[in-house]
Amino acid sequence: MVEDSRWDRAQPILPYLFVLLPAVFAVLRDWRPAALLVPLALAAWHWLLIDRRRTSHPAVMIAYFIVLLAFLAVLLRIDSVFFVTGIGAFVLAFTLLPGWWAYAGVAATAGVLVGVPARSGSSARELIFSFLVAVLIASAVGLTTRAIAEQSEQRKVMIGKLQELAEENAELQARLLTQAREAGVLDERQRMAREIHDTIAQSLTGILTQLEADDGAGKRLETVRALARDALTEARRSVQALRPTPLDDAQLASALREVADKWSESSEVTTSVEITGEPRPLHVEVEVALLRVAQEALANVGKHARAGRVGITLSYMEDVVALDVRDDGTGFVPVRTSGFGLVAMRQRITRLAGAFEVETAPGQGTGISATVPAIPPEGSTP
Incomplete structure (x- = not known):
């Protein structure tokens, strides 16, 4: 005006x-x-x-x-x-x-x-x-x-x-930025899809082929077979840019319990999941990011921590959702650690304007905290 x-x-x-x-x-x-x-x-x-x-x-x-x-x-x-x-x-x-x-x-x-x-x-x-x-x-x-x-x-x-003219210019600039972002996301997704298809998916297919051919498999071998099959399914879904399997028919809280139960069964580490606040649907990117952080944190515990117990807490608050994963394992020196897993977790959270923190010390276990905005699902009214 x-x-x-x-x-x-x-x-x-x-x-x-x-x-x-x-x-x-x-x-x-x-x-x-x-x-x-x-x-x-x-x-x-x-x-x-x-x-x-x-x-x-x-x-x-x-x-x-x-x-x-x-x-x-x-x-x-x-x-x-x-x-x-x-x-x-x-x-x-x-x-x-x-x-x-x-x-x-x-x-x-x-x-x-x-x-x-x-x-x-x-x-x-x-x-x-x-x-x-x-x-x-x-x-x-x-x-x-x-x-x-x-x-x-x-x-x-x-x-x-x-x-x-200013409004038209702002609208044009917004469209260009959106198109550039979508083009960048598509290129990166295609690159990752090729990488996953040519490496991880092929390797997992080979592992499954070998496992299926072994008739004398015991309980542990069956667990390995199930893990490989799940990993192959997830790799294929990543290539197709789909939601993780646990999130198909469940909200984040239920999906997190399912992931924790399967990991606890395969790793033989006692795992507890606590939900605080009122669980509610969230934007798909928020749920995927938190679930992936939980999966990566559990994978790190299984590979490095030698822990006897893991506790997972998912907190629904008014404006944010917080995920905490803590174990009683060996811990590590954060300054000396720059593993791909921690970097990937941090990138997932910061991309959503969230906060990611790691608390650990040798012999004192490890705590990972991720906090992101509680963005509602697309098409929902606030």
């Missing part, structure tokens, strides 16, 4: 000032009811036909101006201080009357100002001179007023066009 200029804000008030201020001086100088009632009637006439008007038809404006001049003649008979009102009429002539009617209105106003309060004994030459001077001054004032109004209107139009 284009902000109104000072002239635009002052213009509606000026006609009332040109009428009511002289009325105040006239009443204070010599109390007469007409000095107050006639200006009030003129102000009401202006309000009804100008401020409240539904049309700016030239005939209506001309009729308004004729009545205005009649009021002006009466006011000049009451007190000469209402000469100031005539100056306001000059301004209104150029503001309201169309084309050459404005100059006719100026001439008529000058005639009223010169003829109505004419002193006895004034010669025709003096009256004509006064009339011409009044018309000249009024024309100069009117032309200045019209120029200001036109410049103000041009300024509004120009600012409006600039705002439209």
Whole structure:
């Protein structure tokens, strides 16, 4: 929206000032009811036909101006201080009357100002001179007023066009950024899909082939077979950019319990899952990120921690969701550790404007904390 200029804000008030201020001086100088009632009637006439008007038809404006001049003649008979009102009429002539009617209105106003309060004994030459001077001054004032109004209107139009261009530019920039981001995500996804397909998926397929061919497999071998099959399924789903299998039919809390139970069974490490707050659906990227962090943290515990117990806490809060994974294992020195797993977890969380922290020390176990905004699912109303 284009902000109104000072002239635009002052213009509606000026006609009332040109009428009511002289009325105040006239009443204070010599109390007469007409000095107050006639200006009030003129102000009401202006309000009804100008401020409240539904049309700016030239005939209506001309009729308004004729009545205005009649009021002006009466006011000049009451007190000469209402000469100031005539100056306001000059301004209104150029503001309201169309084309050459404005100059006719100026001439008529000058005639009223010169003829109505004419002193006895004034010669025709003096009256004509006064009339011409009044018309000249009024024309100069009117032309200045019209120029200001036109410049103000041009300024509004120009600012409006600039705002439209700025909005179009911002919209175009947003589309370009979105397209660039989508293109980058697609390229990265395709690259990762090729890597997973050519390496992990092929290796897991080979492992499953060998395991299926072994008829003497025991319980541990069956566990290895199940893990390899699950890993292959997840690799294929990653290639297809799908949700992790545990999240297909469950919310994050249930999926986290399922992942923890399977990991505990295969690793023979006691694992507990605690949910605080009211579980609720979250955006798919939030749920996937937290589930992947939990899976990676459990994988690290199984490979490095030699822990006897792992505790997982998922906390649903008003604006954020927090995941904590803590074990009683060997711990490590964080400064010396820059494994891919920790880096990948941190990147997943920070990409969602979240916070990722690792608390550990040799012999004191490890705690991993991930906090992300509780973004609702797509299409849900907040």
